Amino acid sequence: MSEASVAELLAKVEATPWLAVDIAGRRFFPPQAPRFAVPERPWPAPVQRGLDLLGVRELYEHQVRAVDLIRAGSHVVVATPTASGKSLIYNLPVLEACHADRRTRALYLFPLKALAQDQRRALDSLAASIFPTPTSAIYDGDTTASQRLRIRKNPPNVLFTNPDMLHLGILPSHEKWSEFFANLKFVVVDEVHTYRGVMGSHMAWVFRRLIRLCRLYGANPTFVCSSATIANPEELASALTGLSMSAVLEGTAASPPKHMLLINGVDGAARKAIGLLQESMALGLRTIVYCKSRRMTELIALWAGERDGPEKDRICAYRAGFLPEERREIEARLSCGELLAVVSTSALELGIDIGGLDVCILVGYPGSIMASLQRSGRVGRGGREAATFLIGHEDALDQYFMHHPDEFFALKPEPAVINPDNPVIAGRHLQCAAAEASLYADDPLVGENPGLIAELVRDGQVLQSRDGLEFFSKVRQPHRGVALRGTGSTVVIMDMDSGERIGLVDGFRAVLETHPGAVYLHRGVTYVVVDLDLQTGMAKARRAKVSYYTRVRHEKSTEIVEVSASRPVFGAMVSLGRLKVTDQVTGYDRISTRGGRNLGTVPLDMEPLVFETRGVWIAIPESVRRSVEAEMAHFMGGIHALEHAAIGMMPLLVMTDRNDLGGISIPFHPQVGSAAVFIYDGLPGGCGLAEQAYAEYETLLERAMGVIRQCACENGCPACVHSPKCGSGNRPIAKGAALLVLEGVMTGAAPETYGEMPPAAGGHDAPRTPPAGLGNEAVGDARAQGAGLPEGFRFAVLDLETRRSAQEVGGWHRADLMGVSCVVVYDSASGDFRDYLQEDVPRLVGDLVEFDMVVGFNILKFDYAVLGGLSRFDFASLPTLDILGSIHETLGYRLSLDHLARETLGEAKSASGMQALAWWKQGRIADIIAYCRQDVAVTRDLFLYGLRHGHLIFRNKAEKTVRLPVDWRPKK
Incomplete structure (x- = not known):
């Protein structure tokens, strides 16, 4: 497209009354000439041949400054404008290292799959001149199981992946990547500015976990981060990785002439955007339109496409929530020129290769100067003249700029903010780290987060070894419960009629965006949400032609x-x-x-x-x-x-x-x-x-x-x-x-005092004693403190044996038909064991109501169910501690009384329930009572041990002897 076409569009805008009258400000940015430099030492001949074949005769000053730092072993962040050659900055040192040592490995991390595919093609083109040629592979959600196996067994020199796969697929299975981690020399983090807010806070922990595993394998890779222009790239990269960074911030590449116009769309930003888009397409200009919401993206593409003409089928919407195959199809059609225009959310803000573009239309201020520059940078590649139009919405910030255009053009890029100390995020990643390789008391992740580790141990999310010096994850792979792009799980939006998945939404926002009755737009098709089930993570929607959209009301x-x-x-x-x-x-x-x-x-x-x-x-x-x-x-x-x-x-x-x-x-x-x-x-x-x-x-x-x-x-x-x-x-x-x-x-006059801290509302529990092994005092001797029970507190420990088995009565759900051969109750006040037969159940009820607490093992679901068949008394109304229930609530699975007795107390049960049933048929009541008393004693000792120490001991599925946290102190 000739430069005159952009000039023609600008002239048409100025000559169109309904556009010209609302021009609020404009700037022309003249072209910038490039500045070149020479690296401190020449590239190896094969690498230089690769540059020559690509037509790269010289490197820009900022490229040279960055590669010299990387070759010297410094961690580097490069924050220069779009299309300034940032990929060469990391590709050249990586290929040089691969040429020098075939064992060299590099990890390339991209926020989008399409970016990884683009960058792999660029790397392979540069590497083709090196012999033997460095290998590369993409390892993401689209990689087949057989391909993944081959990649793990024979890892490439350069592995391309994304944050989700690193978090979910690589770090949890690091043993299968031992060769890769042991030889990892470079970690490349592209588009690092996208790792801000919630996702950035997650990624700070993903990088800490990555670095921890690298060091376990003896590796200390150099990090190379590339960023759009933001106020604090060095600070952001350091906060993300925990490493000291050197920053290269001045871009020295050539830039084309660009026009930027601010147009006030207070009376209808979408209408102005559609008109401008149609004018641009009529001139044959390749155009990208950025919208601030998924709904507006769909609507503008729909409305603009309603116009008859040859361009009708050359416009398409593009946004997050589309399925991967849909996005790749659109990217390919854009790159080859089949599509003339695309209407997108921020999903196309990054450097995906979609070919040369001429015009960028921003429907509403994108929310940051950084995003405005990044999106505007997508047009004018190849030295062509380009234009960007910012159409102001009716909201406050857009209108502020429409009335202060000079301030808009003078604004500097904003800082990107993350919060790795977010306790929700940090706690989940500490569980992941413990699952990848058990944490020790002297591990930096433990030393820097003692309070959080203590809380995770108390809640049973992280388990301590018997000596308190080692920490394990409760579950083998907690990673799938950690969504990097939110703080909760993901809700799938499903077409009820076809059964197809039509979109995704973060579980935390699902209540606000996919509630029953919500209108959901997908590729021009309107759906109405019929049902939302947060437990299963599913929102069901049905196609419907409606003339409205929905806005939630909430208090x-x-x-x-x-x-x-x-x-x-x-x-x-x-x-x-x-x-x-x-x-x-x-x-x-x-x-x-x-x-x-x-x-x-x-x-x-x-x-x-x-x-x-x-x-x-x-x-x-x-x-x-x-x-x-x-x-x-x-x-x-x-x-x-x-x-x-x-x-x-x-x-x-x-x-x-x-x-x-x-x-x-x-x-x-x-x-x-x-x-x-x-x-x-x-x-x-x-x-x-x-x-x-x-x-x-x-x-x-x-x-x-x-x-x-x-x-x-x-x-x-x-x-x-x-x-x-x-x-x-x-x-x-x-x-x-x-x-x-x-x-x-x-x-007003400044307040004289800062005042006192506002009191927190009632209902918060007092801080519980942290577990031992964390630099805090352990729970005191329970015997000296009456096992942590209030003075005069009287508890019972109950167990019973039945006359009939589950098989004999038709299943465990018919426990009320099993009958009682004996019941044994321990009384903490007297230290006595009391025995009851089936005919004594009324007396048992009278005795139990006198206790402050009744303790048992599976007492709620079994013992009380059996007794319920012999009495109309509501046993569940008794203040009860079910040790098995407490364990299941913490671990998510059950442990046997015998297992806990052996691991915690060094004792074993003397018999089994099946043996007691056999004794009943033989009339050996005394043997049943003796066995039942032993079970009661074991249950009592477990209860007292838990009170004294704040934990029990068990052997987990990985055959590690660990602490099981308990808090059985009576609630005040």
Whole structure:
């Protein structure tokens, strides 16, 4: 396509009244000439031949600076613009090392499968001149079982994979990769800026697990990270890997001439985007359109394709949630030129080779300057003139830029934030690490997280060795319960009629996005969700032609669990800490697709979503509330509007999207003691966004004030204080009151004291004693403390033997028909054993009700079921501890009394249940009672051991002798 075509499109835009009138700003970026340099030492001849064959005569300065660092053994992060030759930076040193030593191995990690395929082709082209040629292979979800086996047995020099496969397929099976790990010299992490937020927090742990295993095999690989332009690439790469990084930040490659125009789409951004797309396609310009949501992606592709003409079949939607084969088909059609335009979410933001593009249309601000530059960088390759159009939505941040275009063009890329300390994420990866290779007390992962390890041991997720120095995972492979792109599992969206899988959604967000009645769009086809089952991870949907989309309604409340920091900001106090959020879905609105009219609200009855996260909140002084109400303004509407405006401005401070955040405004919060506005990370555990808001809260308030004050609306609109995701439908909202609140806060006197930490709400258990072996004092001698029981506490230990077997009565579910040969009860007050026969059951009932607790082994499901056939008394009403039930709840599987007695007490049972049944038929009651008494004594001793030590001992499936944590202390 000639350069005149882009110029023609720009001229047409300026000559089209409904586009030209809304041009808010424009910039021309002249072409940049390249700068070249020479490496410190020449490449080996075969490597140089590869460069010559590719037509690479010189390397850019930034490429040379980076490869010299890598060859010297430094860990490097390269953050330069799109199309600046970052792949050569890691390919050249890797191939050089492979040429020098055929045993060299490298791991290439890409966030998308398509990127791995592109990069493998590029590497193989460069490696073709080397003899013997270094081998490469892709190991991902599309690799067949036979191919995987061959790759593991004979690992290539360069292995291409993705985060999910590394986490789920390689690290858990590292023994099968021993040769690969022992010779691993390089780890290449491409598109490292994508590892931010929740996924970045997960990846920080994946990398720690990878490095730990490398060191177990004696390897110490060099990390090479490549990134888009962000504010903190060195900090991000270091936080992800835990390694010190050298950064190369200045791009010296050539760049083509580019135009960027800001067009205000406040009266219909989608309509303007469709018109601009159609004009671009009519000129034959290859165009990519980026949308902020899956729904808008589908709708624009659908509406733009409704126009008759030769271009109708040359446009397609592309987004996450498409099946892999669908995405690859679209990528291939784009690359070969069959498609002229694609409408995409951020899924095509990365460097997948889709051929040369001419025009980029951003429907709404992408949420960060980094993403804007990255997406704009997809066009103009090969030196061709290119154009990018940013069409402003009606929301606050977009409108802020439409009214401040100079500020948009002056903005610097934002920092990428992760939070490896998220306890939910860290705890799950510690379990994975323990499953890969048992952890020891002197392991850095244990030493850096003693409190979390102690909590995992208490909860039975990680098991301790008998001596307390080694830690094992409870299950063999906990990895599948860890979703890298969220904090929970994944829900599959299924077409009820065809049985086909049509999409995926993170389990945490499923309640909000795939509730019954939700409209789901997939490749232009409308589905309505019929059923959501979070237990099975399945949402069932059916095709339906509807003229509306859905927006969930929900009510939220928050409880302050812990305050980490507080400081005065202007005339108010701002705090940072841990919050417990309860999000109750109450229904959903049906919004007309054309026109946006609310067609009605449908109620829903669903379980609340309850999670802990990190948040920041401002306490609105009582004096501000009084002054606002004195003006006859709606105070609640004012703080609600302030909440929306502040969340809308958050992407100016940190690389995020408003959908990653939540907010709650409340006119009186009992823990704060006044009105408060909360902003919190929208996923469990938090991902560092709240910390950034806390540090820059003054700027956040100033931005919120600016966007509200400068908006021309009267009572509030999407351009200032309305939120597209408000659970109450933006009611109440009072723009004028928000200004009064902000003025009162920003002109008020600073608080004199920081105040005390708000009390956490009731119901939290007191901290339990941590397990031994973690640098904490072990549980004291239980005998000196009465086994940890309150003074005067009286417990019974019960066991019984039956007259008939399960086979004789028709199965275990008919335990009520088995009858009793004897019951033995130990009384802790007297130390006596009491014996009961079947006719004594009424007396047994009278005795049991006198105890503070009844202890047994499988007592709830078996002993009480047997006794229930002989008495109308509700035995389950007794305060009961079932040791077997407690073990099953922790481990997920059952252990026998005999096993626990041998491993914990060094004792063994004297007989078995089958032997006792035989004795009954022989009339040997005395032998049955003696055997039953021994079982009661063993059960009692296990109970007391658990009270004294906080654990029992058992041998797990891997034949390791480990501790089983228990907490049997009576609840107060």
